[in-house]
């Protein structure tokens with residue numbers, strides 16, 4: 612585990628074995644899992660330790676290094692638990708995957724790429740991967756704990772976000788994407804399901820399974836979620852980092868409207884609408900937000916609004932003074 616020096620690290624509250632943490636050996640005990648996950652939904656009472664100094668660099672981690680808390684969720688390839696590093700008290704999320712499943716579904720390569728990419732990233736709006744370890748049958752990822760959970764769930768619960776919240780999220784995501792693009796990484800799978808929310812309400816971009824280091828020639832691999840696919844991928848043309856700009860436009864729309872713009876019951880119909888950029892923005896969407904959506908959802912990738920101009924877009928400029936100050940917004944100093 613690289614030194615977890617990020618200001619987003621969190622330390623468990625004081626006291627012996629608090630928050631329902633148990634021995635790490637219980638992590639694969641299905642019965643206790645069920646018991647824990649059906650228990651309290653509240654996050655463990657944890658205290659953010661901002662600017663905490665470097666801790667235990669180059670330590671060798673194993674399952675014994677952690678006390679395992681409640682199950683945070685379940686993905687296609689594993690379960691995620693809240694965990695506390697016994698030595699330091701730091702709280703993280705521990706993702707547990709069965710090796711045989713990764714092999715069975717032929718996702719080892721994708722998984723290795725995800726680890727390689729994510730462990731080298733340092734940005735307040737990108738979920739940190741502190742390290743990984745394995746035993747004979749499982750692989751464990753030590754991830755930053757996103758205390759407010761999944762963006763997707765929050766959005767579905769609220770229906771849609773107001774301009775203030777949506778603009779703050781979009782500005783944070785634009786900053787994270789801009790950081791990735793400067794490192795020649797395309798995310799390629801931006802959608803609410805791949806966004807988590809940190810303890811202070813800040814966006815955490817996660818899931819780098821589809822990401823690629825931009826190659827010299829552009830790629831044609833078909834990937835990503837249907838609703839977020841750009842015209843060039845629907846039309847099986849080459850694509851580059853500008854696919855993320857299109858996805859940001861789709862996301863802006865979904866945040867403000869509650870569903871993605873080209874959604875149709877049949878795949879073919881969705882493809883068609885994407886290819887034609889058949890965009891209908893409801894009248895309740897503000898003029899400024901609609902302008903940004905249209906500028907991002909351009910059929911021609913070169914015409915899409917550049918990420919570095921997003922903080923100066925009128926929608927962001929208008930709403931920035933209303934953002935709650937504690938939620939990790941990417942404020943401009945000028």
Ligand SMILES: Nc1ncnc2c1ncn2[C@@H]1O[C@H](COP(=O)(O)OP(=O)(O)OP(=O)(O)O)[C@@H](O)[C@H]1O
Pocket residue numbers: 683684685686687688689690691704706738754755756757758760761804805807818
């Ligand atoms: N770092 C984290 N902090 C808090 N909760 C998390 C964290 N990582 C995952 N979770 C929770 O666990 C669930 C499962 O996560 P996981 O990454 O395994 O799968 P996923 O991203 O939902 O799906 P997929 O299997 O397609 O990658 C998430 O939906 C989320 O609710």
